[in-house]
C-alpha cells in the first residue's frame with residue numbers, strides 16, 4: 329500500500345519521552361510517564377474527570393461495563409454501527425446487546441428512538457443496565473438528551489469516544505467527558521497513538537479506583553496476594569504512555585489536519601449523488617476518517633467501484649462499519665431502526681485520512697476518484 333487509510337503519525341517528541349521512561353527504569357505497566365499521560369489527558373479534557381490508562385479501548389469498555397454491573401442477565405443498548413472493540417466486551421460479560429440505528433442528521437445514535445424504547449422497556453420492567461452510544465468517525469454523540477435519559481431511567485451511560493479525542497460537543501465541551509464514563513483508544517490507526525492503548529475517563533472517583541483495581545489483577549490490600557474477585561492485566565505500559573505524552577502535544581494539530589483533509593475532499597468531490605458525513609451546528613468533529621456516501625443510481629458508480637479502483641493503485645479505502653445487527657455473530661439480536669445504518673454501509677466509503685498524508689497524495693486520490701466518476705458517470 330502506498331497511501332493508507334490512517335497511519336501512526338509521530339511528532340518527533342515521542343522518542344525523548346521514551347528515553348526518559350527508560351532512564352527511570354519504569355519499563356512496566358506503572359510509572360511517572362503513565363501518571364503524567366493520565367494527567368495530560370485530564371488537563372486536555374478540562375473537566376472534573378478521572379483518567380485510567382489501559383492496554384486498549386476494548387479493555388476500557390470491558391472495565392466500564394463490568395463496573396456498571398453488567399452481567400449475564402442484562403441488556404446493553406448500543407449503536408449498531410460500530411467497530412468490534414466497541415461491542416465485544418458485551419459478550420465478554422455474557423450480556424445481550426440491543427441495537428439502535430443512527431440519526432441521519434448526525435450519524436450518531438438516534439436519541440428519539442432510544443427515548444421511545446426506554447419508555448416502553450420501563451413500563452415492561454426490562455430496562456437495560458447500560459447504554460453505549462458511539463462517537464462515530466470522531467463525532468460526539470448527542471450528550472444532552474443521552475445524559476437526561478440515562479438519569480431519568482437510572483441507566484448507566486458509557487460513551488464510546490475511541491474515535492473522538494480532540495472533538496467537542498456543544499459549547500466547547502470535549503468529547504470523552506460524557507456519561508458515567510467514556511472510553512478512549514490509542515490504537516495505531518487513531519488520531520493519536522501509543523502503539524496500542526486506551527483510557528477510561530469517568531466523573532466517578534469510585535469508578536476510577538475500581539478500574540485501577542480490576543486492571544491490576546484485583547489485588548486486595550494484604551502483604552500476600554489476596555483476591556475477593558477476579559481482575560485483569562489491563563494497565564497501560566509506562567513505555568507506551570511515554571509515546572502518548574509526545575502525541576498529546578500535537579493532538580489539536582492532528583485534528584486540524586484531519587479536518588483540513590476532509591474539507592479538501594468535500595470541496596473537490598461534492599456533486600449530485602455524493603454526500604459527506606454531516607456535522608451538526610455547534611459540534612466540532614475530529615474527522616478521524618473522511619466518510620462519504622455514493623449513490624450508484626445518481627453517479628453510475630458504487631462504493632466498491634471506487635474502493636477497488638483505489639486498491640489497484642495501492643490506495644487504501646474501506647467501507648463504513650458494517651452494522652452489528654447485520655453480522656453473523658449477532659444474528660437474531662433485536663434492532664430498532666429504519667435502516668439508516670444499513671444504507672450507510674451499502675453506499676459508504678472511508679477515504680485515506682491520515683494526518684501525515686501529503687497534499688500531493690490527497691490530490692492523487694481525488695484525481696483518480698474524479699476520473700472514475702467522469703468515465704462511468706451518467
Ligand SMILES: *Cc1c(COP(=O)(O)O)cnc(C)c1O
Pocket residue numbers: 383384385386387410411412413414462488490491512513514515525526
Ligand atoms: C478503535 C475503537 C475501539 C477499540 O479500541 P482498541 O484500542 O482498538 O481496543 C472501540 N470502539 C470504536 C468505535 C473504535 O473505533
